[in-house]
């Protein structure tokens with residue numbers, strides 16, 4: 245939401261890696277992985293910026309390898325995060341400077357940024373810290389959802405734009421799935437004549453939408469379940485961020501079947517450099533980067 249990156253975007257930054265040299269291969273080249281390396285930390289230490297199911301699955305895959313230490317970092321937003329293998333730490337680093345200091349102090353050999361597609365600040369800080377320290381970085385981000393025939397999507401750039409769209413539109417019963425921390429953005433569209441169904445993982449601290457009902461739930465959700473929910477509450481507008489992924493895609497299929505309009509908030513911009521769409525690609529990058 246309006247976060248202005250402090251860096252200019254550059255593709256494939258010229259990093260000075262600090263991990264073992266491996267022969268260039270097709271995977272590493274395709275993923276833009278820097279090839280030269282010296283100064284080995286044994287075993288290599290990988291920092292995984294988490295908070296997504298992809299990060300959990302990557303940590304799981306890496307836990308099968310003996311020759312790498314994986315530290316997953318969580319922001320600490322969720323009261324009951326899913327269990328994770330390997331080491332973890334919780335809480336912010338203190339901006340890009342704090343993260344750069346952490347990378348040096350912990351002798352981190354490579355970083356995978358698997359934070360959520362809408363975790364807007366952290367990706368730029370990770371980019372900046374890796375630029376400063378020369379630690380190779382990969383962005384792991386699941387592909388966005390794409391509209392299918394029959395969909396009634398309106399795509400907006402920000403949550404504020406979504407609120408404006410709702411305020412000026414005909415919807416009366418709105419299903420909001422953007423997360424509890426984003427709800428205040430919709431306050432301008434809460435005029436008392438519009439009913440809200442809010443679904444989130446943890447309870448909203450303060451609900452500024454009225455009248456409203458809150459459902460606490462963790463995906464994955466089924467199309468059948470979503471259809472029943474939307475029908476029961478006579479939903480006429482679904483509001484979602486374009487998070488992508490299978491776990492929460494069922495609401496879109498249900499909306500299509502029920503001909504419910506969808507307000508889709510587009511993703512924020514990302515820094516350049518190596519990126520992967522899938523956990524398998526990220527695993528290949530880690531193996532190639534660390535010579536595993």
Ligand SMILES: NC(=O)c1ccc[n+]([C@@H]2O[C@H](COP(=O)([O-])OP(=O)(O)OC[C@H]3O[C@@H](n4cnc5c(N)ncnc54)[C@H](OP(=O)(O)O)[C@@H]3O)[C@@H](O)[C@H]2O)c1
Pocket residue numbers: 293294295296317318319320321334335336337338339340342343358359360362363364365366367369423
């Ligand atoms: N935004 C979403 O829609 C969403 C949805 C599901 C899960 N999540 C997860 O929730 C976390 C926070 O999301 P957000 O939207 O608040 O992110 P954000 O706006 O990008 O980050 C805000 C601040 O939180 C800290 N932070 C974020 N991710 C961190 C991590 N993995 N480890 C340590 N510190 C982290 C950083 O603090 P410092 O500056 O002090 O280092 C960062 O500046 C992320 O890990 C993300 O993957 C976000």
